Amino acid sequence: MKKALIISIIILATSVISIMLFSYLTGNPTYPESVVQTTIRSKILNEERELIIHLPVDYDKKKKYPVMYVLDGSSQDKHIANKFNILSTAGYVPETIVVGIPNVSGKGRQRDYTPPYMRMDIDEKDSPLGEADQFLSFMEQELFRFIEKNYSVSEIRSLAGNSRGGLLVMYSLLYKPDLFKGRFCFSPAFWRDDNLIIKKVSDFLTTSKNLQSFLYLSMGEDENNKMKSGFNEMTKILSKKQNGQLIWYSEYTKNADHQNNAEISASVGIRKWTDYLKTAE
Numbered sequence: 001m002k003k004a005l006i007i008s009i010i011i012l013a014t015s016v017i018s019i020m021l022f023s024y025l026t027g028n029p030t031y032p033e034s035v036v037q038t039t040i041r042s043k044i045l046n047e048e049r050e051l052i053i054h055l056p057v058d059y060d061k062k063k064k065y066p067v068m069y070v071l072d073g074s075s076q077d078k079h080i081a082n083k084f085n086i087l088s089t090a091g092y093v094p095e096t097i098v099v100g101i102p103n104v105s106g107k108g109r110q111r112d113y114t115p116p117y118m119r120m121d122i123d124e125k126d127s128p129l130g131e132a133d134q135f136l137s138f139m140e141q142e143l144f145r146f147i148e149k150n151y152s153v154s155e156i157r158s159l160a161g162n163s164r165g166g167l168l169v170m171y172s173l174l175y176k177p178d179l180f181k182g183r184f185c186f187s188p189a190f191w192r193d194d195n196l197i198i199k200k201v202s203d204f205l206t207t208s209k210n211l212q213s214f215l216y217l218s219m220g221e222d223e224n225n226k227m228k229s230g231f232n233e234m235t236k237i238l239s240k241k242q243n244g245q246l247i248w249y250s251e252y253t254k255n256a257d258h259q260n261n262a263e264i265s266a267s268v269g270i271r272k273w274t275d276y277l278k279t280a281e
Contacts, residue, residue: 044138052100054081066156071165073100093274113168158182182214186262191230205241215248218265220256
């Protein structure tokens with residue numbers, strides 16, 4: 001039994017690597033048959049939004065699956081979906097639907113991932129404020145409904161973001177704590193606007209009640225001092241305000257920088273997330 005499981009994992013991993021290698025050599029994104037690429041029209045954002053929906057390999061409409069929404073779709077969603085497929089095949093984590101949300105543009109990314117009390121571009125004096133509240137409204141009122149209508153999903157939702165995407169993930173905890181049961185901030189840009197998000201988190205944790213949620217933070221050991229400084233300050237606040245309601249982990253990833261930290265640390269975060277789900281049942 002154990003030998004058969006190991007063989008199946010090797011086969012799956014080999015398939016994943018082959019797909020990634022072909023994509024790299026040709027320069028074109030390549031997805032297996034279990035991936036659905038589609039678009040939805042958002043009235044809230046007034047634009048078309050692409051979606052990359054990674055279904056479990058053995059997707060069964062009779063089952064209910066957790067959903068992880070991944071920011072920076074087309075760059076961050078594939079490696080996370082691959083990890084879920086491999087770890088779920090080994091029986092370590094539940095099969096999960098991964099929904100990648102690609103950006104419409106660089107400016108669109110700044111708009112969507114920046115909280116409404118922070119400037120989109122700190123290098124521009126008259127930079128407009130972010131619209132992360134609008135983006136989260138799009139997710140809650142339009143994206144969730146689309147996924148729930150078309151796929152067999154449970155009520156367990158999580159959100160993962162990298163760099164500025166990690167900033168949005170943290171903001172979502174403050175703006176709508178119940179929107180997600182799990183949050184993953186990879187290499188989060190907490191330093192922006194003089195650590196403003198850290199101050200907001202401190203105030204929030206002081207007054208929040210009945211906060212039942214999971215939070216995973218990771219930072220590469222080889223990232224720059226600005227990134228690590230904001231990360232360290234956020235960790236201090238979480239430690240100081242800890243009240244047992246928010247289950248959180250803050251870790252440095254060895255031999256990782258800003259480019260690869262998310263890919264290296266995601267497996268660790270997913271395993272901790274699964275352990276949390278077991279205790280929360």
